Amino acid sequence: MKRWWLTILMVITLGLGPASDAVARQDRNDNAVESKAQAAEKARKQVNGRVLRVDQTRTAYRVKVLKKSGRVVSVDVDKRSGQVKSSDQRNSDR
Numbered sequence: 611m612k613r614w615w616l617t618i619l620m621v622i623t624l625g626l627g628p629a630s631d632a633v634a635r636q637d638r639n640d641n642a643v644e645s646k647a648q649a650a651e652k653a654r655k656q657v658n659g660r661v662l663r664v665d666q667t668r669t670a671y672r673v674k675v676l677k678k679s680g681r682v683v684s685v686d687v688d689k690r691s692g693q694v695k696s697s698d699q700r701n702s703d704r
Contacts, residue, residue, distance in 0.1 A: 641691055641692035641693075642689065642690055642691075642692060643671065643687050643688070643689050643692050644689075646664040646666065646671060649664055649671035649673055649687040650664050650671075650673055652687050652692060652694055653671075653673035653675055653685050653687055653694055654675060656685065656694040657675040657677060657683055657685060657696075658677065658678065659675040659676050659677040659678060659683070660675065660676045661673060661674070661675055661676075662674045662675065662676050662682065669688065669689055669690070670686040670687055670688050670689055671686070671687045671689065672684060672685075672686055673685050673686075673687060683696060683697065684696075684697050685697070
């Protein structure tokens, strides 16, 4: 009888592992940017141009984009919020 309960307890414990991972993932921000590719796509859509380069800092991705006008702009994509800020917005925040 004890062995039966122990087996059930182990099955339940092992079964909850992936479920708890899913709950932890839901707590994360859905807008979070997890890769350079995601940052590049967000910046490309925001600026409407071609991505030239993506660099990573501790809190953001810096993306250089070539606009159709020929001008190169640099934007930051926040890793946590996914917010895209142009260089003009970055400078006015300081």
